[in-house]
Amino acid sequence: MKASGNCFKVRLLLEHLGRTYRWVEVNSAAGETRTAGYLAKNPNGKVPLLELADGRTLAESNAILCYLAEGSKYLPSDRWQRAQALQWMFFEQYSHEPYIAVARFIMGWLPQDHPRRAELPRLRERGYQALDVMEKHLGANEFFVDGAYSIADMALYAYTHEAHLGGFELTTYPAVQSWLARVESQPGFVAHRY
């Protein structure tokens, strides 16, 4: 789904790796992840989904990143560094995406008078907590894992660079802003267009 940051993560890595792939648009907002055909491939009914040439499938954006990045410079081979990358990717899915991406969804995809707008104050509070954690780390580190650009940065970039669409103000997060620019200056970087 083009508009999904979780799907964008995968595209960003594939572009960095120069891998050939086919993008199959599946619009979850239109119910396309709930068809029998899609559920047969991903019983959890979510995008993105990686389908290999032999038909095997893999769900969960950050698991897909780990799988595709294996053996490349985007996933460290050192055991401790790998663990750090995973730490930040689990942080992203548990403490960041459910607030920052969901606020963007409510503001950008639901009508102005939708009852889910009542969730926004709590989403903002928790989303800013996640940004605080990122700011603290990035104040002392260029990237999330040992000073080198990795899939942990791609995972966190996906929704952070669109946090303003969920009503988040990044002016008091200078280290996050500098990091966004560093990510965007990486060789092979592609912007999220939809």
Place this chain on the structure above:
Amino acid sequence: MKASGNCFKVRLLLEHLGRTYRWVEVNSAAGETRTAGYLAKNPNGKVPLLELADGRTLAESNAILCYLAEGSKYLPSDRWQRAQALQWMFFEQYSHEPYIAVARFIMGWLPQDHPRRAELPRLRERGYQALDVMEKHLGANEFFVDGAYSIADMALYAYTHEAHLGGFELTTYPAVQSWLARVESQPGFVAHRY
């Protein structure tokens, strides 16, 4: 924190591995994850946290499982199998724990008249969706990754075996029930006591 399923996961793996460790109780319900001392170790202020002998720290229960299981039979070395294990662990943190663990927390730790009880119907709906996905997989597979007990099972066992404390009824999930029993019969299994 003894009552936390996320912390229990780590203990379960350490026991399976026969590793020596020291358990330091940190009660997040009593604010102990929000002290300056704790935040210096884990800026995200959550348990569990792994602290190595040399002082390095690692947060996020499932990242800790991956780190500790490396090189053991509990984390496959095959690239595709590892990706499957990660897929289920990200599923657990995004589509399972936020509903099943949070319902258990609201019912077991908050007063009967607490306003957060209003969240229970939605938590139950989403939690049952996660259990449906598990039931489907376990109807055709003994464990989550290629027929062998792994850290993906430990991650999903942690809150599934206590789903009833969040008001979930498992009688219509026979495959999940059989799997819970298979996990409990693994050599070195320890029960979650608190």
